[in-house]
Amino acid sequence: MKFFQSRLGTWTGFAAAALVLFGLAPLLLSGFRLGLLAQFLCYAIVAVGIGLAWGRGGMLTLGQGVFFGMGAYLMAMHLKMADAEFRNGPGAVPDFMELAGIRELPAYWAPFSSPVFTIAMILLLPTAFAVLLGLAVFKRRVKGAYFAILSQALAGAFAILLIGQQSLGGFNGLSRFRYFFGYNLDDPVNQQMLYFIAAGILLVVLAVALQLRRSRYGELLVAVRDAEERVRFLGYDAANVKVVAYAVAALFASVAGAVFVPIVGIISPASIGIVPSIMFLLGVAIGGRATLLGPVIGALAVAWAQTALSEQFPSAWTYAQGLLFVLVIALLPGGIASVAAVTKRFQRKPVEAAA
Amino acid sequence: MDLLVGQLFTGLSTGSILLLAALGLSLTFGQMGVVNMAHGEFIMAGCYTAYVVQQAVGDAGVSLLIALPAGFLVGGAMGLVLEALLLRRLYHRPLDTLLVTFGVGLILQQAARDVFGAPAVNVSVPEFLRGGVDLLGVTVPKTRLFIMALAVVSVAAVALVLRFTPAGRRIRAVVGNRDLAETAGISSRTVDAATFFIGSGLAGVAGVALTLIGSTSPTTGQSYLVDAFLVVVAGGLGRIKGAVVAAVALGAMQAVFETYSTASLAKVGVFIVIVVFLQLRPQGLFTLRTRSLA
Amino acid sequence: MSAALSCKQIEVAFDGFKAVAGVDLELDRGEVHFLIGPNGAGKTTLVDAITGLAKYTGSVVKDGEELRGKKVHHIARKGIGRTFQTATVFENLTVAQNLDIAAGAGRSPWTLLRRRKHLPQHVTDTMERIGLKDKADTPAGILAHGQKQWLEIGMLLVGDADVLLLDEPIAGMGHEERETTGLLLHDIAADRAVAVVEHDMDFMRAFAHRVTVLHAGAVLAAGTVDEVSDDPRVQEVYLGTAKENADAATA
Numbered sequence: 098m099k100f101f102q103s104r105l106g107t108w109t110g111f112a113a114a115a116l117v118l119f120g121l122a123p124l125l126l127s128g129f130r131l132g133l134l135a136q137f138l139c140y141a142i143v144a145v146g147i148g149l150a151w152g153r154g155g156m157l158t159l160g161q162g163v164f165f166g167m168g169a170y171l172m173a174m175h176l177k178m179a180d181a182e183f184r185n186g187p188g189a190v191p192d193f194m195e196l197a198g199i200r201e202l203p204a205y206w207a208p209f210s211s212p213v214f215t216i217a218m219i220l221l222l223p224t225a226f227a228v229l230l231g232l233a234v235f236k237r238r239v240k241g242a243y244f245a246i247l248s249q250a251l252a253g254a255f256a257i258l259l260i261g262q263q264s265l266g267g268f269n270g271l272s273r274f275r276y277f278f279g280y281n282l283d284d285p286v287n288q289q290m291l292y293f294i295a296a297g298i299l300l301v302v303l304a305v306a307l308q309l310r311r312s313r314y315g316e317l318l319v320a321v322r323d324a325e326e327r328v329r330f331l332g333y334d335a336a337n338v339k340v341v342a343y344a345v346a347a348l349f350a351s352v353a354g355a356v357f358v359p360i361v362g363i364i365s366p367a368s369i370g371i372v373p374s375i376m377f378l379l380g381v382a383i384g385g386r387a388t389l390l391g392p393v394i395g396a397l398a399v400a401w402a403q404t405a406l407s408e409q410f411p412s413a414w415t416y417a418q419g420l421l422f423v424l425v426i427a428l429l430p431g432g433i434a435s436v437a438a439v440t441k442r443f444q445r446k447p448v449e450a451a452a
Numbered sequence: 453m454d455l456l457v458g459q460l461f462t463g464l465s466t467g468s469i470l471l472l473a474a475l476g477l478s479l480t481f482g483q484m485g486v487v488n489m490a491h492g493e494f495i496m497a498g499c500y501t502a503y504v505v506q507q508a509v510g511d512a513g514v515s516l517l518i519a520l521p522a523g524f525l526v527g528g529a530m531g532l533v534l535e536a537l538l539l540r541r542l543y544h545r546p547l548d549t550l551l552v553t554f555g556v557g558l559i560l561q562q563a564a565r566d567v568f569g570a571p572a573v574n575v576s577v578p579e580f581l582r583g584g585v586d587l588l589g590v591t592v593p594k595t596r597l598f599i600m601a602l603a604v605v606s607v608a609a610v611a612l613v614l615r616f617t618p619a620g621r622r623i624r625a626v627v628g629n630r631d632l633a634e635t636a637g638i639s640s641r642t643v644d645a646a647t648f649f650i651g652s653g654l655a656g657v658a659g660v661a662l663t664l665i666g667s668t669s670p671t672t673g674q675s676y677l678v679d680a681f682l683v684v685v686a687g688g689l690g691r692i693k694g695a696v697v698a699a700v701a702l703g704a705m706q707a708v709f710e711t712y713s714t715a716s717l718a719k720v721g722v723f724i725v726i727v728v729f730l731q732l733r734p735q736g737l738f739t740l741r742t743r744s745l746a
Numbered sequence: 747m748s749a750a751l752s753c754k755q756i757e758v759a760f761d762g763f764k765a766v767a768g769v770d771l772e773l774d775r776g777e778v779h780f781l782i783g784p785n786g787a788g789k790t791t792l793v794d795a796i797t798g799l800a801k802y803t804g805s806v807v808k809d810g811e812e813l814r815g816k817k818v819h820h821i822a823r824k825g826i827g828r829t830f831q832t833a834t835v836f837e838n839l840t841v842a843q844n845l846d847i848a849a850g851a852g853r854s855p856w857t858l859l860r861r862r863k864h865l866p867q868h869v870t871d872t873m874e875r876i877g878l879k880d881k882a883d884t885p886a887g888i889l890a891h892g893q894k895q896w897l898e899i900g901m902l903l904v905g906d907a908d909v910l911l912l913d914e915p916i917a918g919m920g921h922e923e924r925e926t927t928g929l930l931l932h933d934i935a936a937d938r939a940v941a942v943v944e945h946d947m948d949f950m951r952a953f954a955h956r957v958t959v960l961h962a963g964a965v966l967a968a969g970t971v972d973e974v975s976d977d978p979r980v981q982e983v984y985l986g987t988a989k990e991n992a993d994a995a996t997a
Contacts, residue, residue, distance in 0.1 A: 157550065157551075159550075233727055233730075234727070234730070237731055239730050239734050241546065241547060242485070242487045242546055242550065243685055243730075245547065246487070246678070246681045246682065247685070247726070247727065247730075249678055250679075250681070250682055250723055251723060253678045253719070254720045254722075254723040257715075257716045257719045257720075258716050258717070258719070260716060261714055261715070261716030261717065309859070311861050312858060312859050312860055312861055312862075313846070313847075313850065313853065313857065313858045313859075313860065313862050314858040314859050316846070316847055317847055317850075317858065319836065319838055319839060320839060320844075320847050323837060323839075324836055324837075326818075326830075326834070327836070328847070329818045329819050329822070330797060330818060330819075330822050330828055331819075331822055331827075331847065331848050331901065331905055332819050332820075332822035332823040332851030332852075332905060333851050334817075334819050371674075372674075375554055378551065382551065412562055412565070412566055415558055415559075415561070415562040416558075416559055416562055418558055419555040419556065419558035420555065421555065422551055422552060422554055422555025422556075422558065423538065423552050423555040426551045426552045426555070427541065427542060427548070427552050430548060
């Protein structure tokens, strides 16, 4: 364990992860499965953010679907605009709008024909929104269950808002994208490129999260999680500490959503509402919310199980999800990452009692 | 005038539904700090109780009268089991109860789907609740009036039980100061179970009432849950008074927003109002003063 | 020398009930100043008011600056540190990390986002002073009860607080630990003002330079240990019950 805390160990770990993601996976997996893995990696990116905000910061963010959705819709808007322009020239109306009888391009769509603007928005908009909301909530010391419920209500309101917007595809959302920054999405080579992008982003996100954890800020965040008032009485504005983690988690989710769209080919309110937002937490809880890699592994495992089981045994899979929430949170709050520690404690107990 | 009365009425009606859904939560979340996400599924269980009773009895009026207490017992029993099996071990981790009970909710939803099927079922409304009553020039459905009355009765019952019965006094004692109450010989364990029984039973009653104005599906309860939680948050922890005011206020807001915009914008509007409101009163409308830091 | 902290006419009301009803209090550097009084006298509430946790009327002035209405963390930055009745430390962090955080309220975002290369010198010194040098890498959660309280005091020291408000710093400590704590308090009071909220009369007699007795939210008496002990009003309302309190504290 000590080895991975050292600088050399960190680089080794990242090199190994890169080898698996960029070398082994494309070699071993078919194009279809690689596409699935790319999708799972998006969930893993969200999970890293949740691990930071919830596991390290104690903020139970039940509304990550909002930020995931923002990134996804922003990217989807650009892709739809690009497709429309490719077919019918500049200022053209995306196909789904034609079907819905919208002849005029809504004004807020226009800037999204620019890829630079779109990417800037994907990075800035959810982060800024999270900062504003976080300041509003944390400065007033709204925390714990109150914050969890608010974040959940936000996810609900956001999904309902999107359903009502015909110019964003309403209930059906946005789908059928042909090009990704000029690259044909039907081409397997480009699909593989999307996988590499997702894998690369996951590594970057992990590096950022690792730096945050190991920095003084990371220690401070844990301190705020465990004894917020104590931190405040030491002269820190604890709200700012929380806002940073919350905003970073939002940024991660947004980026994940943006990559998710070209990989999966559809984004709709159904995948970002209250229930999907909570589902993001399942993998994090299973893997170990306070660890760096636990959320990633947990998210990948849950997504894989979902794909493997949900179509064949939809009923059993739902029961399994429910049971996992109950068992992991109630009996193993540290996730699988804590199994080693728990067993060690059990083995050590008699010794301590004797001493 | 008509529009105003109509809006006022819609607001009150929405508010009373919210209140029925939130009243039990206000007890369990407010007084015990447990965030019970399965509360929505307890409401759903109340809906299906009404459905099952009607299938068995036939007559809509009689079945409603049976279903109300039956719904209370079904909801209450589920709450008791949940409290005894899981929540009792988690009182010191309130945030974790949220995810645990969400899991329980998932299981209950799927169970309902397996037993009753995914499509919605309907419960017929008794003869004496069909049609409407003219009130200040507006036709008001009798079912809505019934739900308002039920909400008033439920609130009154809870308030009376808390204030005047020995069990209620024990509940308030434990809420006020758990350790002190225990030293005074009150078993907080029994009291917790009792609170959970009553709170969850109220969810069952809410479920029975909801069948009068809509159809029932496995996800029925879930759709009310978040709004119900917002009512408790805005009302202030552990305050029945707060829940009543917040429920009516949220109901009215929802109604007004919907008149001037769309239902979807109304949801967003309500959310924004609550966030702004929490800027002014982070602890909700009414607060219990305690010396604890949390 | 002027007072390090001067409180005038502090009043704290909860729903009409006056928990603190017009208290004047001056804390001087170089003194260990005990705040005593029966349960409900308003001692902790007074500390809450000074540190910005409880709303009050009146005035609290430190170094010529009015502190009323300032936020908790701003007041803390002005050099007013407090501890809590139950020692509150960051249980999942090590002793060194606890102290490093406490020393860093003024750090820039850039410093915060980097790894700690080595501990600041005054953190290492303080660890020595509070007797936890060999526990630097021990998680605070597994420290003994008394050690946690020393750590919490140490956290105020590295944070450069020069007015320390300690809420029952020896609660649950054994005899030797009390002695050590008392000497530590005298040591740190050399260039600071230290106020101690305490129930333990023996501890008070042994280590107080000055005593203020609170009763029902008001100052009943103030002065040296002897002056206060001889005051008939104090004997009447307080010392009669003091023995019980002292017994309860040691039990």
